[in-house]
Amino acid sequence: MIRNLKTISALILSLLIAGCIGSGTIIFVFDLDEFVSSSAGMEVVEVDLTTNSDYNDNKDKIKSIDQVTVVGWFVNLEPADNQAELYVADVGTYSTPADVRANATRVFVSPVMAGSDSVFISWSDGLSHIENLTVLKDKADAGYFWIYGLAADSPFTVRYRLSLVITMTAGL
């Protein structure tokens, strides 16, 4: 009886081990180049995660992108209050805020920035300002996308100094 139970236990454990034990959760930080975007001259930033060694070393073993968070500074360079926004797209060719709003996906909206002031989004705060997380995870999984900096109201001029914090599960 005991021998049978031990055998069954070993069998179940083996199946568990074979199925999913060989994975780990990894966090890496991808720093975006600082940029200034305005209603008069919108800026877009290329994100190529393969330039990050943590991502690149594991890109063929990714099992899931678990979280993507935005961390950093948003500086409002205009006198009026505003909210910074981030959009993602597969291409970096949209040239106007209207094009971006029509074709890209909004993934982040900052708290209200007072005129000529800034807000800082910490790691623990980031997710509460994320929208369309599934789209953002899909972009991170693909490893290459573009981020557009906009703001809720025009005219806007915002300086963005940001990092993406990405949590993924990958095979070991």
Place this chain on the structure above:
Amino acid sequence: MKKIVPALILLVMTGSANAITDISAGLFGGLNFPVAQEDSKSGNGFGLRAKFSPSPMIAGSVFYENRSFGDPELTILGQTMTTDGGKVTAFGVEAMIGSVGGGMGPHFYWALGISNYKWTRDGYEDLSKIGYHLGPGFELVVPANIGLEIRGKFEIVPTDGGGSRKNALVFIGVNYHFGLPAGGM
């Protein structure tokens, strides 16, 4: 259910069930170590467990655990930041084989279990999955029907995409054995 409850009560009240049937309940606490998970750090936890041993070699138990993970830390844009490591509740059942009943003295066993695992973190979606665990335990039952127990377990919680969350746990606890005569056997 109407038949099971009176039967269990009868067993609890029947001292003559000493060597055959052992029913115990206890509290435990200990440490909780995430394995290969950068998004959480080690923490602690506590729990409750009730065990029923129909024979000295086989037992079943139900348990509840409430654990916490430590907050992970990262340096981002030159600043050190943390985010919530979260809390885990696990409610489950397990089977034990080895020396799991029969009275006073040392008892060594292995446990294999399944639980409803729920991980909650501030600002994150809850993760609610089925978890599995396996691990050894050692209990020393002393007079007055008190059992002092130490146990370890390895827990694995399969997640979407073929990955898993894995934890190693070490608990110490104390149990009271209802089914034994006073002074043990």
